[in-house]
Amino acid sequence: MAIFGAAAEKKIVAQAKKQDAAAIKAIYDAHVQYLAAVCRRYIPGDDDAKDVLQDALIKAFTSLESFSWKGPGSLRAWMRRITVNEALMWLRRNASSPLSGERPEDLGEQPADEDPDTDGVPLEVLQRLIRGLPEGYRSIFNLHVFEELPHKEIASMLGISEGTSYSQFSRAKALLARKIKEYRKNGK
Amino acid sequence: MENNRQDWKKNLRSEFESYKESAPEGLWEALAEDLKARGIKAGGAVKSPEGRRSIWRAAWLPYTAIAAGLAAIAIVFLLPLHRTEVTLVRESGITAMTEQEPESTGLRQPSDSAFTETREGDTRLEKPTARKEEEAARRDIAAEPAGMSYDDSAEQPKEAGGETAETPAATQESDPVKTAPAQDNNPAPARGKEVLEFDDADLFIADASGIKGRRDRRKLSLMLAYSGMGSTGSSTTGYDALYGSSIAATRLSPDSGAFLNEPYNAVLMSNVHQTVNTERRHYQPISLGLRVGWEFAEGLSLVSGLEYSCLVSDLSSGTEGNRYETRQTLHYIGLPLSLEWSFVNSGRLRAYLSAGGQMSKALYGSSTTNFIFDESNSQENGLAMPQTLRITEDALQWSANIGAGIEYGIGDNLGLYIEPAASYSFDNGSPVENYYKSKPFSFRLALGLRIRLH
Numbered sequence: 053m054a055i056f057g058a059a060a061e062k063k064i065v066a067q068a069k070k071q072d073a074a075a076i077k078a079i080y081d082a083h084v085q086y087l088a089a090v091c092r093r094y095i096p097g098d099d100d101a102k103d104v105l106q107d108a109l110i111k112a113f114t115s116l117e118s119f120s121w122k123g124p125g126s127l128r129a130w131m132r133r134i135t136v137n138e139a140l141m142w143l144r145r146n147a148s149s150p151l152s153g154e155r156p157e158d159l160g161e162q163p164a165d166e167d168p169d170t171d172g173v174p175l176e177v178l179q180r181l182i183r184g185l186p187e188g189y190r191s192i193f194n195l196h197v198f199e200e201l202p203h204k205e206i207a208s209m210l211g212i213s214e215g216t217s218y219s220q221f222s223r224a225k226a227l228l229a230r231k232i233k234e235y236r237k238n239g240k
Numbered sequence: 241m242e243n244n245r246q247d248w249k250k251n252l253r254s255e256f257e258s259y260k261e262s263a264p265e266g267l268w269e270a271l272a273e274d275l276k277a278r279g280i281k282a283g284g285a286v287k288s289p290e291g292r293r294s295i296w297r298a299a300w301l302p303y304t305a306i307a308a309g310l311a312a313i314a315i316v317f318l319l320p321l322h323r324t325e326v327t328l329v330r331e332s333g334i335t336a337m338t339e340q341e342p343e344s345t346g347l348r349q350p351s352d353s354a355f356t357e358t359r360e361g362d363t364r365l366e367k368p369t370a371r372k373e374e375e376a377a378r379r380d381i382a383a384e385p386a387g388m389s390y391d392d393s394a395e396q397p398k399e400a401g402g403e404t405a406e407t408p409a410a411t412q413e414s415d416p417v418k419t420a421p422a423q424d425n426n427p428a429p430a431r432g433k434e435v436l437e438f439d440d441a442d443l444f445i446a447d448a449s450g451i452k453g454r455r456d457r458r459k460l461s462l463m464l465a466y467s468g469m470g471s472t473g474s475s476t477t478g479y480d481a482l483y484g485s486s487i488a489a490t491r492l493s494p495d496s497g498a499f500l501n502e503p504y505n506a507v508l509m510s511n512v513h514q515t516v517n518t519e520r521r522h523y524q525p526i527s528l529g530l531r532v533g534w535e536f537a538e539g540l541s542l543v544s545g546l547e548y549s550c551l552v553s554d555l556s557s558g559t560e561g562n563r564y565e566t567r568q569t570l571h572y573i574g575l576p577l578s579l580e581w582s583f584v585n586s587g588r589l590r591a592y593l594s595a596g597g598q599m600s601k602a603l604y605g606s607s608t609t610n611f612i613f614d615e616s617n618s619q620e621n622g623l624a625m626p627q628t629l630r631i632t633e634d635a636l637q638w639s640a641n642i643g644a645g646i647e648y649g650i651g652d653n654l655g656l657y658i659e660p661a662a663s664y665s666f667d668n669g670s671p672v673e674n675y676y677k678s679k680p681f682s683f684r685l686a687l688g689l690r691i692r693l694h
Contacts (some may be wrong), residue, residue, distance in 0.1 A: 067681070076275075080268060085260035092261060102264035107272050112277060120614045137506045159434045175259045178252070197249045198256065200512045208479070209505045224469070 058124045065121045068113075076113055083128055084109070087135045089179065093194055094139035096183050104142045108135040136199060140209070143191060165222065168229040173236075181231045189224035196221050472678040473521040479508070479557045480518040483606040483671045485566045486627035487557070503564070503611040503627075510562035510613060518557040522675040524682065525549040531576070539582040547574040549600065551674045561614055568607040570674055572637065574600035588649035594659070595642045605631030606670070635668040637676060647690060659686040 067075035069083060095101040112131045119130055130215055170178060191210065195201045196217075201209070203217040210217070481487035488500040529547030538540060551570040556563055578596020585591075608628045643661025650656055662683050664674035675682070 077268075080271070084263040084267065088263050089256070089259050089261040098264065102267060104276070105264065106267060106271055110274055110278070113271075113275055118614065122614075131508055133509050136509060137502050140505055141502050165280075168252075170248065170252055170255070175255055177257075179259065179261070195509075198253055199509050200253070201508060205508045206481070209501075209508055211490070 061124065061127060062121050065116070065119065065127060069117050069119075079127070080109065083131055086128065087131060090132055090135050091139055093179060093182055093198070094136065094191065095142060096187075096190075100146075101140065103137050105135065107142075108138040115118065117139060121172075134228060136194075140191065143187065165214075166226055166229045168232050171231065173232055177235060178232075181235070185224055185227060185233070189220055189227060192217055192220045193224040193228070249618050317631060332486070337685065391556065450467060471521050471523040472675065473519065474678075475517055475519045477515065477517055479516055480520075480555070481557065482520075482553060482555045482566050482568050482603065482607060482673055484629060484631035485555075485568065486609050486629050487564060487566065489629065497614070501627075506613065507558050507562050507564050507611060511559050514559050516563075518555065520553070520555050520673075520678075522553045522673070522678045523551070524675055524684065525551045525572075527574075527684075527686075529574075529576070539585065541580040541582070543579070543580050543594065543596070544575065545578045547576055547598065548572070548599075549677075558612075562612060564609050564611050566607050566609045568605065568673075570605040570633070570672070571603045572600040573603050574598045574637075583606065590645070590647040590649070590655070592645050594645065594661070597638065597640045600637040600639070602631075602633035602637075602672075605633060607631055631672060633670050633671040633672045637665060637668050637670075639663050639665040639676070643686075644687075651692055655690040657686075657688050657690055659688070660684070661686065 064075045064078050068079055084105075087108065088101070091105045091108070092098070092101045095104050108131070112134050119127070121127060182190065182193065192206055195206045195209070196203065201215050203221065206212075207217045209215040212220075399617075413677060486501065487504055490504055527547050527549040529545055531543050531545035531547075533541040533543040549572045551572065553568040553570075555566045555568075575594060576598040578594045580592050580594040582590055582592040589678075606628060608626050609628045641661050641663040643659050645657050645659035647655040647657035660683065662681070665680045667677065667680070670677075
């Protein structure tokens with residue numbers, strides 16, 4: 053189903069607040085694919101990503117009454133925040149290694165300060181490459197690039213120092229840049 | 241260069257705005273089942289229709305009840321302390337007991353005369369034991385007219401030893417004695433018939449120049465001190481937290497995985513690219529206490545007791561639509577000690593100055609953080625439950641204070657008083673934020689009821 057127009061979305065949200073099953077399904081259909089992409093960018097495993105996405109949608113639909121529609125895109129942004137939160141909570145519960153200590157040895161002590169050249173790289177590939185980043189790098193990269201959080205807040209959120217957030221983001225960026233180069237070179 | 245750095249991120253973000261992936265298989269069915277089991281009802285978390293007010297009110301109730309109970313206990317149990325009331329009526333050298341008295345007071349054995357000279361120039365009256373002669377005299381007392389005075393020449397019980405209070409010096413003082421009530425600076429008024437009333441511990445000293453009353457009095461005060469003079473507040477940019485709150489624990493956590501605060505994270509993400517502010521407010525404490533005073537010299541009293549104080553602070557951090565709000569409540573018990581000087585004591589009116597200090601100890605503290613998303617309280621929107629943590633504070637809180645008071649007697653035992661006071665709270669090095677730290681020097685107004693023991 054295509055994304056609704058502003059008036060239609062507002063109306064559908066109002067109906068969904070009244071627990072109109074059709075309206076809820078309409079919202080689900082309109083946003084689930086986008087939210088699935090967001091979720092998978094944080095959670096590498098498909099089964100885990102499905103569980104996290106389901107939890108996020110449950111939370112969104114059970115608290116829809118408190119949502120105040122503020123214009124086109126506000127609903128998606130709201131649901132996205134919930135999804136990212138759920139993803140971070142899942143990562144916390146299932147962390148394989150501490151965020152602050154993770155550092156792939158092949159990057160070396162001083163990774164090159166190089167921005168990833170994403171021009172011409174298919175989004176599916178970029179998504180895969182980002183999903184392939186080490187867990188700590190991936191979370192910080194997503195929070196800084198896609199959620200636009202400053203490092204100070206990322207540090208506060210993840211319980212690390214601001215400096216660690218900076219350095220891990222730099223490493224994530226360098227690693228992504230290298231992976232993109234390898235993709236361009238090898239096609240995979 | 242910097243623009244390029246920002247460009248690639250902006251480009252990446254922009255490209256992924258339209259990026260979608262297929263929904264996991266079976267997701268909708270599982271979701272529908274789950275929603276059905278839960279009931280698709282918004283605000284499924286614990287509802288608190290009154291929000292913060294109910295928390296505030298609920299928190300106050302037990303402590304108000306405790307304070308009222310303390311006051312009731314004090315009135316019921318402390319007033320009858322002076323179980324033996326001795327009323328002396330001076331008459332012809334014989335004292336008489338008008339109330340019950342203990343068989344043995346532990347005092348030195350009185351002579352048959354109730355007045356025993358203990359040191360030069362002074363005559364000390366000690367608690368006499370009832371004797372038949374005295375009891376007989378008591379019956380006669382009721383018929384005595386006002387103005388009865390000490391008369392050495394009156395009949396006295398025979399005394400084997402030479403100790404009697406009716407020394408020639410005392411005898412000669414009968415005239416001054418007669419007029420003693422007028423000279424008597426004792427705060428308790430003579431009651432028509434020169435009946436002097438005192439309790440167990442009272443000592444009545446008559447010196448050679450006349451009988452001057454010195455009274456050892458205790459005053460029990462039930463005091464309700466209300467500051468009501470506002471609060472201190474501050475506003476800063478950025479996020480912040482009250483020490484001891486769940487947010488502070490999150491921000492201070494040394495372990496990256498120790499405390500991932502989901503609602504806090506949600507607030508941060510919701511306010512991306514927005515100016516966030518933190519507002520603090522420390523409300524002036526409300527106190528309730530009991531005081532006991534000991535008048536050790538004319539117009540001078542040493543006052544102590546117990547004082548309970550409740551300190552409340554609020555913090556709000558974020559934006560209007562998305563923020564967290566913390567309410568901190570601290571309960572202290574204090575031990576005040578002050579010197580009180582009554583410089584006006586006229587009729588029902590008493591004015592006094594006081595100076596002293598207080599040591600307070602934190603009994604209990606807690607902070608509760610609520611999260612607001614899209615201007616909706618998290619308790620109602622179900623996105624997050626309030627986070628409550630207990631706060632402990634080991635350091636003692638010391639303060640010094642001076643004040644002036646006016647008391648108006650509304651009865652023999654009751655007085656209404658108002659006492660403005662200035663107080664300075666010393667920094668105790670504790671990280672817990674409260675009114676004392678935000679405003680060490682403050683004024684407060686105490687309104688109270690003072691109950692006197694006679």
